[in-house]
């Protein structure tokens with residue numbers, strides 16, 4: 001069983017470094033430094049090139065604080081590594097730059113690299129749920145210690161992105177889209193996330209709960225200044241604790257269930273030893289994406305039907321924001337997006353519902369926040385078999401009424 005300690009520390013007066021040191025000291029994280037000159041890989045969330053204030057990427061000052069804490073314990077072989085969301089060459093370098101994390105690495109004199117700039121090796125997944133093997137950087141194997149620094153954000157597809165989901169970024173560039181395409185259901189994709197996490201399996205996690213996202217996360221959501229640093233060793237327990245803090249039922253986050261199935265940690269709050277702030281005192285309910293908002297008790301087939309049909313989303317491109325940059329159609333795992341015939345301002349890409357696997361990558365990756373998901377409940381219902389049936393019944397009732405009274 002993994003060490004079950006989790007520390008929760010408030011960031012007061014924007015003093016991030018103090019909060020990070022306190023959170024790590026509370027759980028005695030320095031006990032992980034069991035030899036000199038360890039190779040330490042830091043994995044932040046650098047989804048794309050966005051300024052820190054937009055709360056899409058791990059805040060650079062948290063990366064800086066973790067680097068300083070490592071150096072404080074006389075470890076200097078540090079490398080910050082990530083592979084960003086799209087498949088375009090140079091995209092991760094751009095994201096390192098835009099997120100402010102490259103500058104931090106340079107100022108703190110530590111190495112940084114896109115995973116795709118290293119060698120590539122195959123990793124076998126032990127007891128795979130769905131994914132037997134994947135390709136990533138040798139850094140995962142070479143590291144003596146991997147420190148995950150995810151950010152708390154809601155997510156259209158998985159509802160939450162934090163500890164387990166952040167390690168999906170160890171897949172290199174286009175392999176992420178391929179994995180989405182291969183495991184197109186939420187269940188299968190969540191199992192793949194647990195399989196990937198089981199290989200990288202960071203020994204330490206420091207969660208950026210400073211500026212978070214709620215609602216249409218992970219890149220278009222509203223910013224929440226939660227002012228928290230949460231640290232621990234068990235990513236499953238940490239994701240569960242985050243769910244409790246943001247008012248999300250952990251049982252609705254499929255990858256937590258899959259990670260427990262794989263024995264990667266605990267989702268039982270009673271097994272976790274909390275240190276620092278009290279979970280309840282720091283809770284703040286987040287707006288959760290309403291993908292399948294069927295909360296009334298219904299038979300599961302009806303709830304599924306309602307969720308998949310009546311509440312299904314339609315993808316919209318905002319002509320005022322879209323710059324036809326090609327990111328969405330080049331990275332769509334289902335090939336559901338095509339560019340307009342004429343590339344000119346005001347035109348937008350087209351979307352094919354039949355091919356869409358609703359992975360929400362297009363909204364996640366669009367650099368200009370031009371992709372949105374709309375749910376037209378009435379239209380969805382009327383164009384479904386239930387809607388047709390409903391209209392027939394209404395038609396019969398009206399017919400009988402007219403026959404009797406006219």
Ligand code: SF4
Nearest residue numbers: 322323324325328366
């Ligand atoms: S919707 Fe976004 S990602 Fe797609 S072409 Fe327009 S700007 Fe680029």
Ligand code: SF4
Nearest residue numbers: 332356357359360362
């Ligand atoms: S259109 Fe968007 S949500 Fe649908 S498969 Fe493509 S990237 Fe995923």
